[in-house]
Amino acid sequence: MNPVPRYEALFKAGDLEGARREATQVHERNARDWRAMLTLARLALVDGEEALAESLLLGVTRAGAGEQRESRLVGAALHTRRGEWNQALELYRALVAEPSPPTEAFFGLGYVRVEQGDAAAAHAALAHAVSLEPRVALHHFQLARVLFLLDRLEEAFAHLELSLHLDPWHAPSYLVFARALEAGGELEAAEDLLRQGQKAVPDDVGLLKALADVRLARGNVRGAVSAAEARVRVEPEGVAALGHLARLRVTERRFLEALELCHQLEARGMSTGLSRSVEALVFEAREPPDVERALAAWREAVRLSPDDWMPPWRQALLLLRQVEDGPPEAVLPARALLAEAHHRAPQRPEPVLALARVEARLGARESARERLVVLLRHPSLEDDWRAQAEALLTELG
Template sequence: MNAAPRYETLFKAGDLEGARREALLARERSALDWRALLTLARLALVDGEDALAGSLLLGVSRAGADTQPETRLVAAALHTRRGEWPQALALYQTLLAEPEPPTEAYFGLGYVRMEQGDATAAQPALSKAVALEPRVALHHFQLARALFLLDRMEEAFAHLERSLHLDPWHAPSYLVFARALEAGGELEAAEDLLRQGQKAVPDDVGLLKALSDVRLARGNVRGAVSAAEARVRVEPEGVAALGHLARLRVTERRFVEALELCLQLEARGLSTGLSRSVEALVFEAVDPPDVQRALAAWREAVRLSPDDWMPAWRLGLLLLRQGEAGPPEAVAPARAPLEEAHRRAPHRPEPVLALARMEALLGERDAAKERLTVLLRKPSLEPEWRERAQALLSELD
C-alpha cells in the first residue's frame, strides 16, 4: 500500500498551513495530482471559499478522479454547505453503499437530516459516526442535538458532556447545553455553564449574548449589562451587539445612553427593528412622553422587522391608549397594527386581548366576546392571560 502524501497527513493532523504549502508544491509538480487538488478543495471549504472549492473539484474531475470516495465526500460537503440537500444526500448514500463506508458519510448524512429537521432519521447515522470515531467531539455534539429533539434528554446531556470533554473550546456545545438547562428551568446551572464556556472561549459573541440573556432572566440586570458590554468590546461595530446593549440600557433606565447607541446605528444607515424599538421605548418612557416620535419609531420597527410581532403590538397599544381619551372611533387606528401583530404571531395572547379591548371600545361587543371565548378555549393559555381574558369577558357580559 502506498503511503499517504505528506499534505494529506498534515491535513489530518490539523496542520492546515503545512498541508496547504505541501499541496501547492505538489500541484506545481503535476497539475493532474488530483489528491493535491482535493486537499486544496478541503482547505477551501475550511476557509469558507465555496467557489474556490468548486473550481478545484472540477480540476479533480478533469484528472479522472471524480468517482473516488474521497472526491464524493468533499463534493457532498460542498453541497451541504450550499444547502443543496438532495445532491448531498445522494452522494452520502452512495458512499454508505460502499463495502467500508467512511465515518464522514455517516456523519454527513446525519447532519443533513438534522438540517432538514428530521432528527429521527439523523439519529441512527450520527450514532454510527460516534461508534466508529468516539473521540471526535463534533460527532457527540450533533448526536446530542438530535437526542434533545427526540426528548432523550439524559443521553443528550451525556453526549454534550463528552463533546466538551473532548473539545472544551467548542462554543456551540456550551450554548446547546445551556439552552437545554434553561428550557428545564435550571437557570443557575445554565449561567454556570455559560461562564465556564466564556472562560474557555472569552471572545465568542454567542456565549456572551446567551450569558447576558440568562442573567437577565434571573433578574441580574447589572450582570446582563456586563456581558453585553463585553460583547460590544469584542465586536464594536456589531449591529446586533449595539442593539442588544441599547435595549438593556432602557432596562437600566439609562435612556440617554440607549438613544445614543441607536443614533450611532442610524448614522451608519444600520438601524434595525430592535434599535427602532429601543428608540420607541425611550420616547415612551421620558417625562413627558414624546408620543409622536414613539409612534414614528414603532412604525419603523414594524417595517424593519417583518417577522416580529412585538413592534406591531406595541404600536397598536400606544394608538389604543391615545385613542381611549377621545370618542370611540379614536381607537380605530389601532386595528391595523394589532391585526398585523396577530397575523405575525397567531399563538400569542397579547394581540388578541388588545384587539378585543379595541373592539369593545368601538361597540363591537359580539366580535370581542367571540375573540375572547376562542382564546379561553386554548388549554395552553398561561394563568395571567387567562385571568385578563376572563376579566374583560366579564365586563362585556
Template sequence: MNPLEKLLAAGQLAKAHAEAKKVLAHQPANREALVVLAKLTLLEGKLPQAEELIARLEAQGPSGDAVLLRANIAAQKGQLDVALKGYQQVLAKEPQRAEAHFGRGMMLIKQDKTEQALEALAKAVQSGPDNAVFRYRLGQVQLEAGKDEEGLATLRQVIAQQPGFMPAYLSLSHALASRDDLLGAKRVLEQGLKALPRHPRLLASLTVLSMALRDVNSSYKAASALAAQRPKDPDAQANLAQLMLARGQFPQVLHLCRTMDSLGLATESLKMAEATCYEAQEPPAYDKAVEAYEAGMGLAPDGWRAANNLGQLLLRMPSEPEGQHLPRALTVLEEAVRRAPQRPEPLLNLALALSRTGQEAKAREQVKKVLALPLPETDEVRQEAVRLEQALAKA
C-alpha cells in the first residue's frame, strides 16, 4: 500500500488530501495521487470534480482503479446495479481486490441482501486487514443485522488496530448505549479521549452520556412518557432528543426535530440536536449542520450554546485550503462570548481558535479569563485551559 493509501486507510482524510495535492502539483499525471484525490472528492460528494480526475487517470490507459472509481460514482448516483457490475468486473480480474469486495458489500446492503453483504465485507477485511474503514463498516453492518457480539468485537478490533480512528469510538459507544450499557459507552468515549485528547465530538458525546447516566433507564422512560403526553412541548421534546442522542438514535432524533420544526416549535436545543444528527451522518452533512446551528442562534438571540457549538464545528470541519473556516469560527465564537462573557466554554474555544490563527497574545488573554473564573480544579474546561496556557507558553 502506497503512503497516500495508508493515510486514507487510517482515516486521516485531511492529511491524505493535502499530500495528494502536493504530489499532483509536481507530478500532474501521478496515478496514485489521482486515485486518492478522486476517492476523497467522491467522499465529499463532488462528482464533477471526481469525474475529471478519473478522466485524467483513464487517459493513461485502462485500470482496475478507474473501474472502481466509476463504480463509486454510479453508487453515489443511486445506480446500484451499474455499480455492482463494476465491482464484480474488477473482482473477475483481481479476486483479492479489497476495495472491490468492500464496494460490492455496500451495494448489497442497499439492496437488503444483508448476509451477502456481510460475506463481501468480511472478504474486504480479509484482503485489506490494515484498512480501518473496511473493518469499521463490517462492524456496523453486523450490528444492524442483529449480530451484536460480533459487531461489538469488530468495532473493538478497529480501535485496537487504529487508536486514532474516531468514528469507531462513537459507533461502539452508541451501540453500547442503545443496549443500556451506558457505563460501558462512557468508558469507550474516555478511551477515545486518551487517544484523541480534546476531540470535540468525543467530548460532546461524553457530555450527553454523562447527563443520561444520572438515571439510566428511568430517565429515558420518563422522558419518553412526558414527550408522548406533551407532543407540542419543545422542552419535553428536546429533553427526549438529548437522551436519544446518547443512545445513538439519530434517525429518530432527526424525525423529532423536523416534526417540531414543521409545527413552528423549533428551539435552540432542538436545532442543536438536529445539527448533531447531520454531523453523525456518513459522510457528515456539514452544510446542514451549520444551517441548523445558525437557525438555533436565531431562535435564541441571547443563547450562547448554538454559537459555541457552531464555532467548534467550524474548527473541526475539513477544508481545502486548510484553515478556510477559521475566520468564520472566530466571528461565531466572539459572538458566543458576547452573549455569555462569563461562560468558560466559549472563552476557551475562542482561545483555541485564536491560537490556531497564530494570535497567541489574544489567545493568552482568553485563557486568563477562563482561569480567573471560580471553577474547581477538577473541572474539564479549567484543565483544558491550563494545558492550552502551557502550550502557548512554549509557542
C-alpha cells in the first residue's frame, strides 16, 4: 500500500497552508504527480477558484488518474460548488455504490440532496457519514441542518452541540444554533451563544451581524451598534457592513452619521437598497420632512433591491400621507407600489392592510374585503395584525 503523502495528511488535518506548500513543491518537481494536483484542486475549491480547480482536474485526467476515486470525489465537489446538482448526484451515487465507499461520498450525497429539497434522503446519507466518522464536526453540523428541516429539533440541537464540542471555532454552527433559538423565542440564549461564538471567532462578520440583530430584537440598541461597529472594523470597505451600521445609526437618531455612511457608499458607486432606504428614513425624520428627497431615495431603494418589500411599502405610505385630503384617484400611484410590495412578499400583512385601505378609499370595498379574508386565514398571523385586519373588515361591513 502506498503511504499517504504528507500534503494529503496536512489537508485532512486542516493545515491548508502546509498542504498547499508541500503539494506545490511536489508538483513543481513532477508536473504529472496527480495526487499533488488533486490536493491543489481541493485547495482551489476551498479558495473559491473553480476555474483553477477544473484546470487541475484536467491535468489529473491527462496524467491517467481521472477515474481514481479521489479524482471523482473532487469532480463531484466541483459540480456541487457550481450548483450542478444532477452531475454531482450521479458521481456521488456511483461512489457510494462501490465497495467500502469513502465517508466524503456520503457527506457530499447528503449535501446535494438537501439542495435538491429531499431532506429525508439527505438525512439517510448524512447520518451514515456521522456513523462512519463521528469525530468530524462538519458531519454533525450538516446533519443538524437536515434535522431542523425535518422538525426533529431535539436531535438537531444535540448534533449542533457535538459540532461545537468537536470544533469550537466553527462559526456556522453558532449561527444555525442561534437562529434556531431565536425562532423559538429564546433571544437571551441566542445572544449568549453568539457572544460565545464571537469570543471564539472574533473577526467572523456573520457572527457580528447576527449578534447585532439579536441585540436589537431584545431592545439593546447600544449593544447592537457596538457589534455593528466591530463588523465595520473587520471589513471597513464592506458594503453590507456599512449599510447595516447606517441603519442602526438611524435607530439611534444619529442622522448625520447615518447619511455620512451612505455618502461613502455613493461616492464609491456602491449604493444599495439598504443605504438608499436609510437616506429616505433620514429625510423623512427631518423637521419639516424633506419629502421630495425622501421619495427620490425610496425610488432608488425600490430599484436597487428588487426582492425587498419594504421600500415600495414605505414609499407608498409616504405618498399616501401627502394625498390624505386629496381626491380618491390621488392614491393610485401608492396603490401600484403596495401591489408591488405584496407581490414581493405575499405573506407580509403590512402591504395587504394598506392595500385594503386604499381600495376601500377607491370604492373597491369587495376587493378590500377579499384581501382581508385571505389574510385572516393565515394561521401564523400575529395577534396585532389579526386585530387590525378584523377591525378593518368590520368597518367595511
